[in-house]
Amino acid sequence: MKYVLLILAGGTGTPLAALAVARRLVEGHADATAATIRRQHARPAPTVDRPRELTR
Structure with missing residues (x-):
């Protein structure tokens, strides 16, 4: 089971x-x-003031 979790996480x-x-990289270049x-x-x-993503 732990190998399945490693595969899913990776x-x-x-x-x-x-x-x-x-x-x-794109933001740094800009x-x-x-x-x-x-x-x-x-x-x-x-x-x-760059807006950040809204996460919940």
């Missing part, structure tokens, strides 16, 4: 981990790109 956790890493563009155009950085 089977569902692996795709979710890949999506979490991808999301972090922040870096926006900072570069603001520097090039000499605009002050606005305050960013």
